Amino acid sequence: MKVMDVLLNADRRVFADNWYTRIPLAEQLIQRRPRLIGTIRSNRRGIPKHVLEKKLKRGSVVAEQNQLGVVVLKWKDKRYFDGIHYP
Numbered sequence: 459m460k461v462m463d464v465l466l467n468a469d470r471r472v473f474a475d476n477w478y479t480r481i482p483l484a485e486q487l488i489q490r491r492p493r494l495i496g497t498i499r500s501n502r503r504g505i506p507k508h509v510l511e512k513k514l515k516r517g518s519v520v521a522e523q524n525q526l527g528v529v530v531l532k533w534k535d536k537r538y539f540d541g542i543h544y545p
Contacts, residue, residue, distance in 0.1 A: 466490045481505065484528045498530070505530055 465472065470492045479496035481504030487494050500510055506522045514520065514534035521531040 462487075462492070465492045468492065471495055481524075481528060481530075485524075485526050488527050 468491055472487065472492050472494050474494060474496035476497045476499045479494065479498040480502055484494040509520050509522055509530050509532050512520045516534055516536060519531065519533040521529055523529045
């Protein structure tokens with residue numbers, strides 16, 4: 459978190475790859491204003507089981523939001539997805 463001191467308490471977006479993205483990090487950041495956007499590995503703790511285990515057909519989406527506002531989203535498509543949602 460020390461690296462991110464300049465971003466804390468500011469309305470910023472932090473983009474991360476699946477090496478850095480974790481549910482606890484997203485929860486810590488959401489309480490201090492920056493938002494974490496990134497891909498997450500399926501073996502990370504805190505991902506809702508029904509999101510992981512849901513078998514999706516092409517074009518389908520499943521998502522869940524926890525009490526702190528962290529959203530986990532899974533989709534299946536053959537095309538590239540390009541979109542950002544700002545709450």
